[in-house]
Amino acid sequence: MRIAIVGAGVVGMTTAWRLAQDGHEVTVLERHEGPGEETSFANGGQLSYSYVAPLAGPGVLSKVPGWLLDRDSPMRFRPTADPAQWRWLMAFVQACNAATSEATTRKLLRLAFYSRDLMQAFVEGPEARGEGGGFDFARRGKLVVHRNEAAYASACRLLDYQASLGCEQQALDRDATVALEPALAGIRGDIAGAIYTPSEEVGDCHRFCLSLAHLLQGKGNVSMRFGTRVTGLMTSGVQVVGVRTTDDEVRADAVIVAGGIGSVPLLRPLGVRPMLWPLKGYSITVPIADGARAPHISVTDFANKIVYARIGNTLRVAGMADLVRGGPTIDRERAQTLVAQTRAVFGGVANGAGLDALQPWAGLRPATPDGLPLVGPSRLPGLWLNLGHGALGFTLAMGSAGLLADQLAGRAPAIGAEDFSAARA
Structure with missing residues (x-):
C-alpha cells in the first residue's frame, strides 16, 4: 500500500x-x-512501562484547588473561552473515578508491555544493532521516591495489585533506597520510602x-x-x-x-x-560535572511530580502539566522550579552556576481526557x-x-x- x-x-x-x-x-x-x-x-527520557496510570484518577480533583493556588504546583490551569477546553475538562472530570482509572491503567499496561517487547526487539535486532546504542538506551530501573509516609503506605498497598497486572516491583525503606541510589543521600531525611521497578528504561527520544x-x-x-x-x-x-x-x-x-x-x-x-488538549511540560538537560552526585537509576519525586533520568553524560529533569492554550513558550517560573528542585535533590551535579545557565525546553503533550x-x-x-x-x-x-x-x-x-x-x- x-x-x-x-x-x-x-x-x-x-x-x-x-x-x-x-x-x-x-x-x-x-x-x-x-x-x-x-x-x-527533550522529554523526560523515561521509558516507564509500569507507571502508565492516567492523570484522571480518583484523588486528583481534591488536589486541584491546592495546585491552582501554588505557584510551584505540578499542575496549572488557565481557563479560556474555548469550548474545546471545557469539553475536555468535563470529560476529564467524568474519568476521575476509581473504576475508570483502574480500567484505563489495565489497558495502558497491556500496550506498554507490548511496546517494551518491541523496543527490546529493536535494540537487539540485526538492522538496528549498530544504532541500538545510538540513543543512550539503558535499562537501569526506576525509583519512585515518596516523602510522605501516607503516600508511601498507599503505594505499598498497591504492590500486590500491580503484580497481578504484570509489574515487578518492590518496596524499599529509607536506608535501602539510599543504598540502591547513593545520589539520594542529600535528601535521606526527607525520604519515607520508595517503590523500585528494575525493568524500566531510559533513552534520548x-x-x-x-x-x-x-x-x-x-x-x-x-x-x-x-x-x-x-x-x-x-x-x-x-x-x-x-x-x-x-x-x-x-x-x-x-x-x-x-x-x-x-x-x-x-x-x-x-x-x-479528537478530544485532545495540550499538557505543556518542561525540562532541563544538565551536563553532569560530578558523576557521584547524579543518579544512575531513574528517579521520580512523587510529591513534586518531577522525573530525573541519566541519559549519557547528562541528567534530564522534567515535569509539570500546564493546561494552557498557546505554543511551547517557556514560562521562566516553571523552568526555575526544575532548577531549584534539581539543586535541592542532587546538589553539585553541575558546576557552579551551571544550572542557572541552562536553556529550558517546553513541549505540548497531546492528551485525551x-x-x-x-x-x-x-x-x-x-x-x-x-x-x-x-x-x-x-x-x-x-x-x-x-x-x-x-x-x-x-x-x-x-x-x-x-x-x-x-x-x-
Whole structure:
C-alpha cells in the first residue's frame, strides 16, 4: 500500500518503521527540518512501562484547588473561552473515578508491555544493532521516591495489585533506597520510602527518532520529506485519498495522522474532532560535572511530580502539566522550579552556576481526557490516527505503531485494538 504519515515525532517515526518492515510504500511528511523536533525533542527520557496510570484518577480533583493556588504546583490551569477546553475538562472530570482509572491503567499496561517487547526487539535486532546504542538506551530501573509516609503506605498497598497486572516491583525503606541510589543521600531525611521497578528504561527520544530516520533512509520503500507543511487532507467522497502540502499533493491508499496536537485543526474540516488538549511540560538537560552526585537509576519525586533520568553524560529533569492554550513558550517560573528542585535533590551535579545557565525546553503533550490514545482506523475510509499519548509518547510509541500496523495489514492485533479505537474521535 501507499501510505502517507503526517508527523515525524516519535509516534510518526515508529509508525513509519513498522509499516516499512511490512513492505508498504511509506512517505513521511514533517514541517520541521528533521524528526523529533517538537514534543519528542527533550522529554523526560523515561521509558516507564509500569507507571502508565492516567492523570484522571480518583484523588486528583481534591488536589486541584491546592495546585491552582501554588505557584510551584505540578499542575496549572488557565481557563479560556474555548469550548474545546471545557469539553475536555468535563470529560476529564467524568474519568476521575476509581473504576475508570483502574480500567484505563489495565489497558495502558497491556500496550506498554507490548511496546517494551518491541523496543527490546529493536535494540537487539540485526538492522538496528549498530544504532541500538545510538540513543543512550539503558535499562537501569526506576525509583519512585515518596516523602510522605501516607503516600508511601498507599503505594505499598498497591504492590500486590500491580503484580497481578504484570509489574515487578518492590518496596524499599529509607536506608535501602539510599543504598540502591547513593545520589539520594542529600535528601535521606526527607525520604519515607520508595517503590523500585528494575525493568524500566531510559533513552534520548530525539536521538531515537534520528536513529529511525537513519535506518529508514536505507530502505527503498520510504521517503521522508522534512520541511514540508501539510495544508489539508484530500478526499474523494468520504474516502481520504491523500495529503495536500504547500508544494504538491501526495496520493495515498491510507493516510495516518500522527502530528500530535497540531493534528486537531488538520482533521477539523473533515468533521473528525479528537478530544485532545495540550499538557505543556518542561525540562532541563544538565551536563553532569560530578558523576557521584547524579543518579544512575531513574528517579521520580512523587510529591513534586518531577522525573530525573541519566541519559549519557547528562541528567534530564522534567515535569509539570500546564493546561494552557498557546505554543511551547517557556514560562521562566516553571523552568526555575526544575532548577531549584534539581539543586535541592542532587546538589553539585553541575558546576557552579551551571544550572542557572541552562536553556529550558517546553513541549505540548497531546492528551485525551481519559488517558487512552487513539490508534487505528477512523470513521472515514482511508484515514487512520495515532494520537493522544499525552506524557507517554516515548513509552507507548512502539506498541502503538505495532497495533496500527497489525490492523492495517489485517492481522490479528497482539493486544486488544478496541481499547484504543480511533473511531472515538
